[in-house]
Amino acid sequence: MRPDSRLLLFLSLAGVLLVSACATPRGTGDLGIVIERAAGSVQVVETTTRTRLARVSGLGDLSHASVVYSRDARYAYVFGRDGGLTKVDMLRRRIEKRIVQAGNAVGGAISQDGRLIAVSNYDPGGVKIFTADTLELVADIPAGSGDSARRSKIVGLVDAPDRRFVFSLFDAGEIWVADMRTPRQPRLQKFSNIGKLPYDGTVTPDGRYYIAGLFGEDGLALLDLWQPDKGVRRVLDGYGRGQEPLPVFKMPHMDYWAQSGGLAYVPAVGRHEVLMIDQKNWTETARIAVAGQPVFVIARPDGRQVWVNFAPPDNDTVQVIDTLTLKVIRTLKPGKAVLHMEFTPRGENVWLSVRDENRVDVYDTETLERVTSLLADKPSGIFFTARAQRIGQ
Amino acid sequence: MRTLTPMTGIMLAALMSLGPGMAHAEVPETRQAELMHLLTQDCGSCHGLKRRGGLGPALTPEALTGKPAVMLREVILHGLPGTAMPPWKNFMSTQEADWMVQMLLEGRTDAP
Numbered sequence: 008m009r010p011d012s013r014l015l016l017f018l019s020l021a022g023v024l025l026v027s028a029c030a031t032p033r034g035t036g037d038l039g040i041v042i043e044r045a046a047g048s049v050q051v052v053e054t055t056t057r058t059r060l061a062r063v064s065g066l067g068d069l070s071h072a073s074v075v076y077s078r079d080a081r082y083a084y085v086f087g088r089d090g091g092l093t094k095v096d097m098l099r100r101r102i103e104k105r106i107v108q109a110g111n112a113v114g115g116a117i118s119q120d121g122r123l124i125a126v127s128n129y130d131p132g133g134v135k136i137f138t139a140d141t142l143e144l145v146a147d148i149p150a151g152s153g154d155s156a157r158r159s160k161i162v163g164l165v166d167a168p169d170r171r172f173v174f175s176l177f178d179a180g181e182i183w184v185a186d187m188r189t190p191r192q193p194r195l196q197k198f199s200n201i202g203k204l205p206y207d208g209t210v211t212p213d214g215r216y217y218i219a220g221l222f223g224e225d226g227l228a229l230l231d232l233w234q235p236d237k238g239v240r241r242v243l244d245g246y247g248r249g250q251e252p253l254p255v256f257k258m259p260h261m262d263y264w265a266q267s268g269g270l271a272y273v274p275a276v277g278r279h280e281v282l283m284i285d286q287k288n289w290t291e292t293a294r295i296a297v298a299g300q301p302v303f304v305i306a307r308p309d310g311r312q313v314w315v316n317f318a319p320p321d322n323d324t325v326q327v328i329d330t331l332t333l334k335v336i337r338t339l340k341p342g343k344a345v346l347h348m349e350f351t352p353r354g355e356n357v358w359l360s361v362r363d364e365n366r367v368d369v370y371d372t373e374t375l376e377r378v379t380s381l382l383a384d385k386p387s388g389i390f391f392t393a394r395a396q397r398i399g400q
Numbered sequence: 401m402r403t404l405t406p407m408t409g410i411m412l413a414a415l416m417s418l419g420p421g422m423a424h425a426e427v428p429e430t431r432q433a434e435l436m437h438l439l440t441q442d443c444g445s446c447h448g449l450k451r452r453g454g455l456g457p458a459l460t461p462e463a464l465t466g467k468p469a470v471m472l473r474e475v476i477l478h479g480l481p482g483t484a485m486p487p488w489k490n491f492m493s494t495q496e497a498d499w500m501v502q503m504l505l506e507g508r509t510d511a512p
Contacts, residue, residue, distance in 0.1 A: 044449065045440075070448045070454065088449070088454060111453055113455075129453065160455065204484070206455075206484075256488075257442070257445050363437075
């Protein structure tokens with residue numbers, strides 16, 4: 008053996024040792040992603056020790072970004088504003104693959120079997136479907152409305168059982184269901200006249216009902232995915248009682264269906280109220296006055312509390328509703344621009360992104376006190392890997 | 401919206417006669433920083449951090465070509481009924497809205 012080949016052998020052995028030392032096996036169940044919207048980076052965080060593990064950069068424009076996880080919770084799929092779809096390896100903490108698949112995108116979903124990623128696009132309006140492993144294009148669903156060639160922006164894209172994706176057409180006021188049993192040839196079922204300007208949509212945690220919130224009128228559009236042929240029906244019609252809504256300085260979101268004890272909690276558009284819906288008959292049972300216009304209304308996983316954040320100028324405030332008494336039990340002022348909230352898988356903590364303070368705050372949901380803060384560069388969305396196992400997330 | 405009405409033509413001429421740079425002097429530097437923050441972050445919620453559009457249209461200089469500055473100011477202040485664009489008049493003065501329009505038309509993202 009020549010000296011240089013011995014050196015090579017030594018180096019490669021050392022390399023193997025080094026790699027195996029780094030690759031201590033670990034799970035991903037307590038990991039998550041924090042979007043740093045202005046920097047185009049994400050943080051990989053861990054909820055057990057409440058720490059940042061790494062920062063991954065180069066994800067493009069994350070003005071409006073969201074994340075879904077592979078079913079093994081190893082990979083995060085990050086949907087960026089610039090049409091970027093980035094697959095991030097949560098363990099190696101690096102970008103696995105990145106494509107720019109449209110001019111302007113807003114969110115996405117992963118299929119029931121974990122094999123497909125769907126992206127909802129604003130420009131050109133429609134949904135594109137990719138393989139989850141290699142991000143290769145499988146199908147393109149341009150969203151023209153009716154006979155019109157005009158494309159519609161897509162909102163509220165979610166997965167649903169029986170290998171379906173469901174989404175809403177913002178401009179056209181329609182809900183479409185895409186049956187993906189033959190991935191290259193999606194079968195579409197279209198529902199028109201569902202209401203003006205659906206701004207977002209979500210499914211109930213059991214995957215049965217798809218609900219779109221309407222911006223252009225007071226009400227929600229409801230589709231029973233067990234019986235889609237019965238069509239879309241309007242619920243909470245005219246909840247504004249004819250009163251002029253307030254100007255909306257930030258669109259509300261329907262990130263995940265907030266429910267507790269058979270009741271669901273949704274933001275009232277243009278009103279300082281959270282609406283409560285009885286899910287047995289889909290009627291309003293009560294409304295709770297809150298500090299501003301709700302953006303996110305999210306329930307602790309056990310349903311005991313509902314947390315609400317608000318549009319400007321009240322976006323320094325977070326309120327906690329007790330679902331037993333239906334009263335606001337705490338008004339928190341975490342700082343300027345609270346953009347998103349995410350519960351740990353079983354809800355002992357909630358993480359809040361406080362954009363203008365460059366902080367992520369972690370609260371204890373029992374004491375309602377802040378337990379720690381993490382530094383982050385203009386943080387927005389927070390997404391924990393527990394989403395990997397939930398329908399609609 | 402795209403066609404120039406006589407009225408907007410007059411307003412445009414009036415604005416152009418003011419000359420560029422006028423609005424700068426009227427908005428204090430500390431306030432400019434606040435307005436730029438609002439423009440990037442809050443307008444950015446719908447129009448994108450880089451103004452390339454989102455639920456709302458793009459606000460890049462190219463996208464705004466041909467749109468009179470006065471009309472843009474009025475849309476900022478009073479919103480566009482029937483759309484998701486709200487009125488921002490409680491957040492800023494007319495002069496400040498003019499300054500923001502100028503930033504948009506020049507594609508400026510920096511502030512003191």
